Amino acid sequence: MKNKTVKLMQGNEACVEGALAAGMRFYAGYPITPSTEIAEISAAKLPRIGGKFIQMEDEIASMGAVIGASLTGLKSMTATSGPGFSLKQENIGYAAMAEIPCVIADVQRGGPSTGLPTSPAQGDVMQAKWGTHGDHPMIALSPSSVKETYEVTIKAFNLAEKYRTPVIILMDEVIAHMREKIEIPDKDELEIINRTKPENNFENYNPYEVKEGELVPPMASFGEGYKFHITGLVHDKTGFPTNKSDVAEDLINRLVKKVEKNTEDIVEYEEYFLEDADIAILAYGGTARAVKSAIDMAREENMKVGMFRPITIWPSPEEQIRKLAEKVRKIIVIEMNLGQYYLEVDRIANKLTEVHKYGRVNGELITPDEIISYIKEV
Amino acid sequence: MVQKELRLSGSGGQGLILAGIILAEAALLDEKNVVQSQSYGPEARGGASKAEVIISEKEINYPKVRNCDVLLALTQVACDKYIDSLKEGGSLILDSSVKNKPDRKDIDIYNVPILETAEKKLHKPMVANMIALGSLNGLIRIVSDNSLEKAVLNRVPKGTETINKTALKEGLNLIRKYKGEYYERQYRSNEINATELCQAK
Secondary structure, eight states, X not given: OOOOEEXXXXXXXXXXXXXXXXXXXXXXXXXXXXXXXHHHHHHHHGGGGTOEEEEOSSHHHHHHHHHHHHHTTOEEEEEEOHHHHHHHHHHHHHHHHHTOOEEEEEEEEEOSTTOEEEEEOOTTHHHHHHSSSSSOOOEEEOOOSHHHHHHHHHHHHHHHHHHTSEEEEEEEHHHHHOEEEEEEOOGGGSOOOOXXXXXXXXXXXXXXXXXXXXXXXXXXXXXSSOOOOOOSSOBOTTSOBOOOHHHHHHHHHHHHHHHHTTHHHHOOEEEESOTTOSEEEEOOHHHHHHHHHHHHHHHHTTOXXXXXXXXXXXXOOHHHHHHHXXXXXXXXXXXXXXXXXXXXXXXXXXXXXXEEEEEOOSSSOOOHHHHHHHHHHO | OOEEEEEEEEETTSSHHHHHHHHHHHHHHTTOEEEEEEOOSGGGSSSEEEEEEEEESSOOOSOSOSSXXXXXXXXXXHHHHHGXXXXXXXXXXXXXXXXXXXXXXXXXEEEEOHHHXXXXXXXXXXXXXXXXXXHHXXXXXXXXXXXXXXXXXXXXXXXXXXXXXXXHHHHHHHHHHHHHHHHHHHHHHTOOOHHHHHHOO
């Protein structure tokens, strides 16, 4: 038995610890409540291990710096909240198009606009998926505890590296600012994935050439000796822009398929008392904590209620939600917004079962008592 | 003790968030489950500020304190603001400087000169939070004395260990007088049953 480090830690702190364990060596950001501790702790820790922290002039530039650093081979990250997340969208699309691994932690607060800076919300769920324009792959993970924030952050880096795509950690103020127990595992117990590098063929390197049967091209770093071009325009295997319709069709399809064909690898979820449930509550992030408490209370009253909690929000766990819809009488989607993920669940359930929504946008975490009342109401 | 919910309130700058963190870390040392959170917002800088700690033998799901078992209030504003969140039968540790006592017959009120002791006796107003911790734990015995002291020493700046330890003990002494002989006997016998103690006023 190895000695594990047990600590009391905030969600934001666990995010940084997870990032460092995953190999983050570059952070660029423009601090914003309630994500600020991620920047603060990264600033304190990165220089000590030979990494770099830079506070940029705004969120757009931060995202640009993260992309640039990743192109030199460093695992890179930024953190923000709603208003900053909006600004980063253009460059997130660039990272998706140019296939640059990077991690964006979005600690959600009340919106729209500057909204409720210090209050929790989950209003960026659809923005995480569709905030940037055009068809693109998207991976977003939503942790529900401090420990899970650590794990999900490592997973975010791993998926970014594996699929060469931006990955979003969709946190909320509840998890970001609460402190609870975390056991930090030994480094050698962690699975860390690094991007695949090309095989030293400097002359004939095509940065976007994909091997037969694969979807992700190997990635060289700037400065290693490879010559290559990066653009947000549609490009061919050389990385230079093209207007050819067949190349565009193939490229965008391949980008989307990187995630679509690998949902099994990407999707993670938790089931709670679902075996005999006839009502399933679907919740994620901080809200899922209230739902769990509500289910414990409901079970004491012999109500057959369970919870399905997607940890991977995008791509959505379609297969699991469909099976759930076949099994239960009702699905209630509870979230700190007015029904964003509800839209996705309702689409997947496809009339197989009743889907209800319960949401709050007052800047307060939904309470177990009001969840119980709502279950009784429907 | 299955689960206890505590709310530490006062004004921004009194160190109650640190006190909450220390209490939570002491609970971890005792291998209990714990969630700590705080008021986060403009009120954290002056005005009423609060730290919340839930300590449990079970897994803690809902992370916010709803109705607390124990409320510590160091100021009138904090007392007025949070008194309604104290459970029926709950305990209120109220700083003696608070003039208007709450009008509730269903709770136990302990008037403790926390701020005065910090200022007049220890000549360090900044250790009021440690005195408060000493009193709080003296009353409800939620964490072991060893763990509490260890947690305090892990968090306080070097060179301030003695004053902080003294402050903890002062806090404990302040609450002891409420407990009388029964408390002393139980406390010494080392078999402390929080529920019994709370009943034995």
